[in-house]
Amino acid sequence: MKKLIAIATGALALGLAAPASAADLAARPYTKAPPMVAAIYDWSGFYVGANGGGGWARDCRNNVTTVTFLGCYDPSGAVAGGQIGYRWQSASWVFGLEAQGDWADIHGTTQNLGNALNSLSTKIDALGLFTGQIGYAWNNVLFYAKGGAAVVDQRFDFISNATGLAVASAGYNTRWGGTVGAGLEFGFAPNWSIGVEYDHIFLGHHDVTFINNTTGAALADTYNSGGDVDLATVRVNYRFGGPIVAKY
Known part of the structure; x- marks a missing residue:
């Protein structure tokens, strides 16, 4: 009988001790997850780049002296050059200043309606754009509008x-x-971006004095010539500065 009481007492003691041992175990430590970091593209900084594409002009020529319409035509050709600028970004808005210079081979001819013996000819061999920009960025995608002044080197024959x-x-x-334009640019690598741009240059018409290439004398009649220019180019830029900003 005493033996049975001892066994029962020992079993009860083990049962009471088991929960206490489990309670004495250390609680599993809790580690807070690190905050998520979103990397956003930063368009701020100086940049240089190259561009290439095509241009289309308009030339309507008149003999002002005799009030004679001589014809209209659309010279076209290639353009290639470079640009340099600076941008700064505030939230998603991007502002910038840029200077662009291009070699051009925009040329064309048409029959002179006032003289069956010759044709009208125009050639643009260089142009420059000096513009301000305002744009909106979706991370590494930037849409912008631009406007400012333009200069064109143009020949009439x-x-x-x-x-x-x-x-x-x-x-x-x-x-x-003057000039206005718009572009879409994509940041495809740290500091590198590629884009497309369209520009319209307002030149209008103006009076032109022609020189006889045989005698060197100015023609007696005054002519009015010229027209606007359109450009479509692909651009590649390299930007100096950090490519991304970490945002929590």
């Missing part, structure tokens, strides 16, 4: 249909005008 040579020329005229 009368070409002999028989020889293909210029019989009278106005030489290269440096013309200033």
Whole structure:
């Protein structure tokens, strides 16, 4: 009997001790997850780049003296050059200043409606844009509008249909005008971006004095010539500065 009481007492003691031992175990430590970090593209900083594409112009020529319409046509050709600028970003808004210079080979001819012996010719060999920008960024995608001043180096000629040579020329005229445009740019790597841009240059018409290429004398009649220019280019830029900003 005493043996049975001892066994029962020992079992009860083990039962009471088991929960106490479990309670004495250390609680599992809790580690707070680190905050999520979103990397956003930063468009701020100086940049340099190259561009290339095409241009389309308009030339409508008139003899002002005799009030004679000579014809209209659309010269076209390639452009290539570079740009340099600076942008700064505030939240999703991006502001910038840029200077662009391009070599151009925009040219064309058409028959002179006032003289069956020659044709009208125009060539643009250089242009520059000096603009301000305002844009909106979706991380590494930037849409922007631009506007400012433009300068174009343009030549006007009368070409002999028989020889293909210029019989009278106005030489290269440096013309200033306004410009507006828009572009879409994509940051594809740290500090590198690629984009497309369209620009319209307002040149209008102006009076031009032609020189006889044989005699060197100015033609007696005054002519009015010229028109606007459109550009479509692909651009690649390298930006100096940090490519991303960590945002919590």
